Amino acid sequence: MKITIVAGARPNFMKISPIIKEIHKRESENADIKYRLVHTGQHYDKKMSADFFEQLGIPEPHVNLEAGGGTQAEQTAAIMTRFEKELLEHRPDLILVVGDVTSTMACTITAKKLCIDAVHVEAGIRSGDMTMPEEINRIVTDSITDHFFTTSEVANNHLRNSGVTEDRIHFVGNTMIDSLLGNLEKVIQPDLWQTYELHSGEYFLLTLHRPANVDDPLNLKYLLETIIKSTGNLKVIFPVHPRTKKILDGLALNMPNLILAEPLPYLEFIYLVKNAKAIITDSGGITEEATVLGVPCLTMRNSTERPETVTVGTNELVGTDPLKLIPFLNKLMAGEWKRGQIPPLWDGKTAERIIKKLEEIYN
Known part of the structure; x- marks a missing residue:
């Protein structure tokens, strides 16, 4: 064959x-x-x-x-x-x-x-x-x-x-989970961990790249402001996708707790996923990794092709309206997030x- x-x-x-x-x-x-x-x-x-x-x-x-x-x-x-x-x-x-x-x-x-x-x-x-x-x-x-x-x-x-x-x-x-489980013992602490004095369970991980969230500069800025206001004093780590960086470069951001980073290699990124308090994302694959690792996940999309991460796992579908994010973050910060399980196979x-x-x- x-x-x-x-x-x-x-x-x-x-x-x-x-x-x-x-x-x-x-x-x-x-x-x-x-x-x-x-x-x-x-x-x-x-x-x-x-x-x-x-x-x-x-x-x-x-x-x-x-x-x-x-x-x-x-x-x-x-x-x-x-x-x-x-x-x-x-x-x-x-x-x-x-x-x-x-x-x-x-x-x-x-x-x-x-x-x-x-x-x-x-x-x-x-x-x-x-x-x-x-x-x-x-x-x-x-x-x-x-x-x-x-x-x-x-x-x-x-x-x-x-x-x-x-x-x-x-x-x-x-197979994404094959890779995740096969590499958990090899994850690498990224340099920004020491630089920004990060601690396990005390930061949010953010990834955004879909047009509905990032193409309108004012909407993107409002979304980032909403996240920062709703996450207490915790840092928000944002590895920036190339298409998102072009838009961010034109915004005047004054958010000390928002840490913009370069895209990270796999083992460094999984280290951040594994140790995050929660993840805010519009990616599909990250919701799968969060589910298996038991990390709360908030998806900034109106639909998902991976519904098992919501019905079984730790993910919730928030939508693209930044205002809808607030009650989910309030629930998370109050320690009331669902536990979630791992989907079959x-x-x-x-x-x-x-x-x-x-x-x-x-x-």
């Missing part, structure tokens, strides 16, 4: 790392399995790419398509054109894509047009928000995928409702289940 594994952006790297480790394990056991790792280059900033490969123990990609930059359409076209050439030169039995970034959709389309099977890890998740590029990527990818590896029963039902047959839906768990063994199933199907 020859697998081409696709990774393009930061969220992908945490998802492919345990899969590659499991393939190496099976290779050492003389299993009939080979892989080729293709980095599309969708994220080309070192903090968003190279650091993750090093820290997560991901081998150097066999090829980097260097398709970063440009508009959504330009990037999609560049990935498809270059990935087609890659597949023609190194034809696999299947491609394996993860998550919901542009690379996921573009590479799936390219493979299917060459009559190559596509396997989607983290299939079936839906937010219902068609303004999100990721939602379009999910729907398009899942409409032509051959086998679907899912993280929850909710995702299974989305696929069933779209006509996918049971024999192609494989509920295996969450989020146990660190997902990659093992994925490779076992692929061997059953393709060998």
Whole structure:
């Protein structure tokens, strides 16, 4: 079995790392399995790419398509054109894509047009928000995928409702959690911990990058002011996404407790997640990590493709209106946050289940 594994952006790297480790394990056991790792280059900033490969123990990609930059359409076209050439030169039995970034959709389309099977890890998740590029990527990818590896029963039902047959839906768990649990003992205290005299459970971690929260400068400023006013005297650590930094640079902020930081490598970021009093975010993946680590999480979005982090885990869906954040923060500061549990099969063994199933199907 020859697998081409696709990774393009930061969220992908945490998802492919345990899969590659499991393939190496099976290779050492003389299993009939080979892989080729293709980095599309969708994220080309070192903090968003190279650091993750090093820290997560991901081998150097066999090829980097260097398709970063440009508009959504330009990037999609560049990935498809270059990935087609890659597949023609190194034809696999299947491609394996993860998550919901542009690379996921573009590479799936390219493979299917060459009559190559596509396997989607983290299939079936839906937010219902068609303004999100990721939602379009999910729907398009899942409409032509051959086998679907899912993280929850909710995702299974989305696929069933779209006509996918049971024999192609494989509920295996969450490879993001494989990476999290596999690296918890390796987390690294970031330099800013000493610089700002941080203490476990005594700061908030903030991440924002979605247009609804950051594109309007006045709304972003109001959101930050609301957070600072509602978190007592606790520091708020804000690793700033590149697209958010451009907007922040134009704002006159006078908030001593708001600490703006560069994007952090994975092991440093997880250190901050693990030790935070709570997390305020508009990311999807961070809500999963917070749930497994038992850290309260407030999501600044109107919908989520990971509802199990709310129904089972420590996450709450706040919405994008800064005013709606206040009662949630009041509840948190009063020590009244829900405890949460870990969703089924989020146990660190997902990659093992994925490779076992692929061997059953393709060998």
